[in-house]
Amino acid sequence: MQKSRVSTGLKRPGRHRLMKGLVPYLYLSPTLVLLAVLSLIPIATVFTYSLLDNVIITRDAPTFVGISNYLDIISKSHFRQALQNTLVFAIASVIAHFILGLSFALLLNTNLIGANAKALFRVIYILPWVFTASIIAILWRLLLNPNGVVNYLLISVGLANEPIEWLSSRQLALQSVTFINIWAGYPFYMVSFLAGLQGIPTSLYEAAKIDGANGVQLFRYITLPQLKPIITSLAMLDFIWTTHQFTLIWMTTGGGPIRSSEVLSTYTYKTAFSAFQFSQASTIAMIILALTTFVAIFYVRNQRMAAE
Amino acid sequence: MRRPSATALTRALVICGLVLGALFAGLPVLWMFASSFKSNTQIFAYPPRLIDESFSLAPYRAVLTDPQQLRFFFNSYFVSTLVTLLTTLVGILAGYSFSRYKFRFKNSLNLLIIGVQSVPPITLMIPYFGLIVLLKLYNTYWALILTYMVFTLPYAIIMMTGYFNTLPRDLDEAVLIDGGSSLVILWRILVPISLPGIVSVGVYTFMLAWNEFLFALTLTRTNEMRTVPVGIQLLMGQHSFEWNQMMAMSVLGSLPVLILFLVFQRYFISGMAAGSVKG
């Protein structure tokens, strides 16, 4: 042991540095292999589709059409409406998830109730998170049915005179699906914020109290800034996930009535599997990729600034 | 120094808020639970009632005595458990690399890992399916396990990187001085301290794998390989749905996830955020 170390002593630094340089890649290698094969290859294929015409749907060989699919899609008013609906859906969801998640986390963080009661509330509060999207859609279809329990309660207490068509009126459909998505998605934030709140040193609060800060000021100048890194991570991930939300919208409204709750994911699905235009659908996917990558770049830059 | 009455008032307000929140979160689920005991006709009855004379355990019996449905549950457990273990393991290694090393392309790779989840899964379906067939993984557990790893790894890596970033580097130095390797640092020092973060990644991964439907259906061919969400979808027929059995199946399906959460909630609660503290 000793001997070998001595004998290789001269060569060691160079090889060592090389080895050391490889170490981080070694740790990353399982991830990189997996993502390269199962993520980059399909994405590259979809990108190729977006430059071709006639993919998948016919026996004839596809033809190269360059960016004409992109020009085509961007000029469609249906696409722009879906994009707009997606932004409304995603931004409203992210904001509401944030507000609800933080409020519930603050409530659950209280020391005014016992530990067991807290545990019980915690479990109730994460309930919306544990069901598969299709069953959430089915459940809310039942609840929001014109003859469903929501309308029944509203009519019983006099808040409505006749059944409200939550999912089948053009004015309400997008709001209703957004609401369902908010209900289904806030627990993820809540749990993260709960943890974040526990990570804030109590000394900060005590010092501020001595300086005479009130509850609102404590929240504004200590809680929020301390949670900021969590907030940005969550908001970015949630934004990406929400723009992908398909099952929930598809199985409640199918993007309708007309196109009032059409989002990019339902639009893509219809283009691919109903209209059989896979090139166009791939093009939409690439546009979504570009938009979300923009958000991701912003996020990574933000993280780097925070780290420095 | 607050007066006692103010504290009592705050307490009342907090409890009030908690109860309202619980109603918001819990009532729809309570309705699902109640519906799972009703007859299919009564589920649509007006005026709606929480419990009615059609109350019966039949939907549960139908699910629990059907060997095919039980197979779906077994598959879901098996796949979700393996995905959880593997994603956590691979995520820890990658997070360690991002947190403790400086290397070329670090930012690009970071961006890439976030970027790969930016394409809506629905559009990837056909090329992805083709790839799985090409790799001879079609209709195997591995198809599902690797797919869910791809879905969950970005989040796992972001979380683990953030978590390791919060841990002081003095810990690593001590091991290095003692002649330990970087793997020793990771397994002996960082992993035990990061258990809360790891658990939170695990629970998230488990939930995703347990609930995913689209790929679970596309990448499998026979019912021997399919999972609970596909089983639920199979109860939605061409002309009619088995509403009560669907509800019963999702209630049953949610139990392991809830139990998991209850068991791990101590870790979970303090883990999730530390990960993002330095993101």
Place this chain on the structure above:
Amino acid sequence: MNKAFRSLVTLVAFIVAGIVLAQNVTLEFAQWWEPELPAGEFRALMDEFEAQNPGISVELISGPYSTTRDQIVAGAATGTMADVVGLDGAWVNDFVRQGSLASLTALMGDAGYDDSELAAQIQLGGSTYMIPVVNFVYPVFVNEDLLEQAGVDAPPSTRSEFAAVAATLTDPGNNVYGWVLPLSMELPNGIQNDVMSWLWASGGSMMADGQPNLVGNADVISVVEFIKGLYDDGVIAPGVFSMREPDKVEEFVNGRVGMMVGSLAWLNLIRDRNPDLNFAITALPAADDYMGPRGLPYASWGIGVAENSEHQAEAWKLVEFLMSSEYNSKLSSIANAFPGNVTSTPDFVETDQLFADAFNVFQQGYLANEFVGLPVAENLMRLFDEQFQLYLDGDLSVDELLANAQEAWLENF
């Protein structure tokens, strides 16, 4: 001798291999039928096929109806399509364009099959690609209790009568409506079953020479105006724009709608869900002055063979088996459907009065569904659905509706 011995070995090897191969043909049969039928029934039918055809086994690949088409598309694109596939008439054109379905005309020729017993064949470009195995017709279900309460003695047979009865039945205070109309965007087949069916019942057509013919089509105009009239009168149950077929039947079962256009497949389901409900079956009403035979909307469980199947001859045997008089009767009986073989008689026709009534309706009319075989048929329904919803909501005139729908359709032809 050595040479002779070697040839003998080769010969034996060939024979053995031949036998082994012949015994090892496994047909994959992708369909959504198995989960729709009582547990085990469809498998039992396949077992009979295997018993009759030693050397062929059938592996059933079953999925939910709502995703079957997507799965076939993905399978065809990646070369993993099953040998035999269950088809809906609305998909055929797209699969043929994709090149994924084999011409059954050729297979019938190879097998020397006499197709005179087949009730229908779905053809494109002169070749058959799908054979309807069983058919589900869409008559009108009438809640007799509600009719009686409203003092109506006979179910309506013309559109005016239908509108009048629907208005009489409607009582929003008691949450009862005359009719139910599902126009969900998720599965827009309400356009086929509940809207265009009125057109076909009066002998009308939405096509001319293989092209859409909506603009200025008096028959189509009278149908959409008729439905708009019902909608404006408030006799249609609420929730129209997001309602799906499975919701529709629950409204009927709960006695909240008096009349519904519905699949005959529901007959037993309705009895099972509400044994106390008194209901009858009648043909879809025709235009007031129409005297000709009535087109009956229908949905099929069709069957096709994959173009890239290595066992097309065996696959055809399975098709032939399912279309044979005896087994077609069996399948029709367990599915509560009408047979695709003209000589088959499902046993329920003799034992069940309501089915007998429906069979009567079926025999007096003819099967009509113009969406079968059209390109991207489901998308056509959805495009029409969008314009139709705008029209019902009052945003479009009837001419604008038809002009917009026709323009949208033409893009797909």
